[in-house]
Amino acid sequence: MDAFEVGDRVAVEPLYYCGECSRCTAGNYNTCSQIGFHGLMADGGMAEYTVVPVGMLHKLPDDFPLDLGALVEPMAVAYHAARLGDLSPGDTAIVFGAGPIGIGLWFALRGMGIDEVVVVEPSSERRDAIGNLGAHVLDPSSEDVIAVVIERTKGRGADAVFDAAGVPAAVATGLSCLAGRSPFVSVALYEKPIETPLINLILGESRIQGSMGYTSTDFEAVIELMAKGHYDTTGWVTTVPLSDVVDEGFDALRDGKKMKILVDPTS
Numbered sequence: 001m002d003a004f005e006v007g008d009r010v011a012v013e014p015l016y017y018c019g020e021c022s023r024c025t026a027g028n029y030n031t032c033s034q035i036g037f038h039g040l041m042a043d044g045g046m047a048e049y050t051v052v053p054v055g056m057l058h059k060l061p062d063d064f065p066l067d068l069g070a071l072v073e074p075m076a077v078a079y080h081a082a083r084l085g086d087l088s089p090g091d092t093a094i095v096f097g098a099g100p101i102g103i104g105l106w107f108a109l110r111g112m113g114i115d116e117v118v119v120v121e122p123s124s125e126r127r128d129a130i131g132n133l134g135a136h137v138l139d140p141s142s143e144d145v146i147a148v149v150i151e152r153t154k155g156r157g158a159d160a161v162f163d164a165a166g167v168p169a170a171v172a173t174g175l176s177c178l179a180g181r182s183p184f185v186s187v188a189l190y191e192k193p194i195e196t197p198l199i200n201l202i203l204g205e206s207r208i209q210g211s212m213g214y215t216s217t218d219f220e221a222v223i224e225l226m227a228k229g230h231y232d233t234t235g236w237v238t239t240v241p242l243s244d245v246v247d248e249g250f251d252a253l254r255d256g257k258k259m260k261i262l263v264d265p266t267s
């Protein structure tokens with residue numbers, strides 16, 4: 001384990017897990033039956049000081065921008081989901097939803113060498129944000145997503161579909177444009193059960209693949225890509241002072257006016 005010194009830049013991988021259950025011992029501690037998060041189940045997320053086990057720390061390079069350091073965690077969620085897509089260069093991926101996780105999926109997939117990534121997003125603001133980063137975006141309210149995917153893949157369908165939207169329309173469309181024996185990777189929080197056309201899975205021997213959090217592998221991969229300048233925060237990350245966090249942070253997020261908020265505790 002790395003030694004740490006006062007002043008080191010770090011990213012916190014905030015998972016608590018038992019280390020003893022079958023999932024932990026298999027290496028999948030992100031699915032531990034007693035999973036907990038620092039900042040959710042324990043204080044710390046917005047505290048001036050907090051204490052974490054040293055094993056939660058990932059060292060960042062000395063010149064690593066701290067705003068990116070704070071984004072390692074959400075980008076690791078997306079990176080983990082991207083890995084579960086089992087894609088190779090030359091494959092086609094479809095991402096539903098261009099919120100922070102959808103944007104993170106786009107960066108992660110591109111970082112893995114997947115150049116053909118189509119993002120489906122009904123909000124024009126979100127389409128603009130990810131489109132300006134270079135993504136190919138579709139508006140499902142005016143474009144036939146399935147037809148576009150079938151055409152772009154010469155009839156094969158998407159080699160992986162990622163659901164970062166969590167709405168019935170995304171699931172139905174996603175399952176309808178999946179290639180055979182391919183994963184529909186779910187990294188959304190479904191507020192209630194939705195109808196799922198499972199017949200599309202059976203016909204193509206495809207599968208739904210859940211994605212939960214991340215492991216240290218994802219943290220290290222994201223940190224490495226960020227250190228290379230792979231992640232651009234233009235147009236989707238906003239920094240607000242702690243004094244404005246209710247109006248400019250929580251309320252703005254709830255109203256859909258902002259996408260990802262960084263809180264500056266020094267102002």
Ligand SMILES: [Zn+2]
Pocket residue numbers: 017018019020021022023024025029032033034
């Ligand atoms: Zn466990």
